[in-house]
Amino acid sequence: MEPANSSSATPPPPPPLPSPPTPPTPPMQKEESQKRKPPTPQELVAMYEAEGLDHKEASLKVIRDLQTILYRVTGTGRNKKDKFMVETARKLDTVNTRLAILEMKVDSKPGFAETLAIGVAAGGLLRGIGNAAPHVITAFSQMWSSVKNSTRT
Numbered sequence: 001m002e003p004a005n006s007s008s009a010t011p012p013p014p015p016p017l018p019s020p021p022t023p024p025t026p027p028m029q030k031e032e033s034q035k036r037k038p039p040t041p042q043e044l045v046a047m048y049e050a051e052g053l054d055h056k057e058a059s060l061k062v063i064r065d066l067q068t069i070l071y072r073v074t075g076t077g078r079n080k081k082d083k084f085m086v087e088t089a090r091k092l093d094t095v096n097t098r099l100a101i102l103e104m105k106v107d108s109k110p111g112f113a114e115t116l117a118i119g120v121a122a123g124g125l126l127r128g129i130g131n132a133a134p135h136v137i138t139a140f141s142q143m144w145s146s147v148k149n150s151t152r153t
Contacts, residue, residue: 041066 039047041062048058110118 044062044065045055045058048061049055053061
């Protein structure tokens, strides 16, 4: 019988996952004006391989870290500047749409010359109707009276 503590019966537990590295704080005087470059994917993979992970695990860890960062930046909406920019873009889009509608309405309306021509034509039509109306009413009145007189007899 084999003892219960045999090394062939249970494999050793995997090493704990390393936490993401914290970059050293740069001196405030010299590097304050320069922006720090983010590490390249190759550098991240090399860093995780130096911590004891094989190449595939290190690559997966880098991908997981980058996805986490991407989700934090885009998904949470904690950054007020980003919220402001999204809201501003939406408002600008709304204003642009309203201006386009207003421009179409203004373009579809007649200008000064067209309005004057329409007014002159309408005035001539009203004047013609005003001049012809008494004659038409008199004619209808005469027809009515003739029909009325013919039915009496």
